[in-house]
Amino acid sequence: MAGLPIAQRVFQLLNGNIVFNPIIKEGTKVKVGEVLATLDGPLDGLLTGERVALNLAMRLSGIATMTRQYTEIIADLPTQLVDTRKTTPGLRILEKYAIQVGGAKNHRMGLDDGVMIKDNHIKAAGGIQGAIQSIRKTIPYPLTIEVETTTFDEVKEALKYGADIIMLDNMNLELMKESVTYIRRENKQIKIEASGNITLDNLRQVALTGVDYISSSAPITRSTWLDLSMRID
Template structure:
């Protein structure tokens, strides 16, 4: 993650929660009282964001806050394991608690789910990638968590790559026409990907010389036929209907990439506590 952009985001998250102050903490504690707290996993998980995110949240609130023993991103931890110890003024610890926990619970959830998908296809050549189905405002963090879990990133935003989808094709009239227009407008350094639903569309992509072909919501038998047709002439991405029960079978069809929206839109937040 870009630390300059990340810090700006963290400040905004804190500003949203604090607004004009923490009236409970301010009423009970002075800014001189100190304490030590531990962030602890309450279930098995893949760690993500302890040092870069949680620790930074606390330090933005009070530069006197220190931390120690942060678990490295990507490390598998057991329930009950300490993820990080944080020490400093009580004011800063209490003000930052909710924002820090909200973020790392979300990031660890994504990293943990991604690891499950990566493990499910272990031994095969396929790569597990995310999509743009991210939480508005959290894309950089969520896509980082996917990488922590062992996955890869698809395009970060609409400006990162050409992906001609079904509605582009419907509005334009044909794959060939959409590809011709895109190729005439974008730099030669940007690959063109097209979403297909049928083998006829796959053939149209091959006729157009498309570099990446997405097989969307195809059953495994149809995907095998598509892989045979493409025969190395384009990179093949499978998408749609992917879950932990189906991902291995999809990978075994020979596709190069499997994109999984669930990595970010359906990951359950992990249970992490801040213990005094």
């Protein structure tokens, strides 16, 4: 369950006389038919807020549920699951909140949280070297630079020119293992992220390659809404 405080806020904004009493805590696994919260207040406020509150809680609970499924698979490993910026327009903060409720970590909230050099940036800059060197001249010191790589040569170039984080994007397991071994041997301080086509079936195998993070948009983009209802007594 995720989103009860959000649902509560919906009703509070509509009518301050509505009393919202959560029965369970955020992040709790729930069963079909279980009562999650009770509300007491004017009928017009309850019915006006019903669909907005339910939609948000249903959406966030679906995200938290799928996130929990992912995190439980690698719970005994040091690798952390993180989300992406593939979020519903206008709902990023809430959806990333649901990711945390499900037990994963947040990646960047926006473009200003850190620098990620992707394939289009590399092409525009004429290569990884040019992209990193031009960015280093202008970004504030605390910001990190992450480079998206798809080949072993790109991994070596990103490492050579000072990337803080190296993303292994859409690599097969063998290439990923080779890249992790190389990066660890050359610089143990570099953080490694795996991304691209991460599923429940291959998540653990990816984590066992030794990466620090696995990023996936699936819990947000592919999760199913939890079925919730509000009943007037």
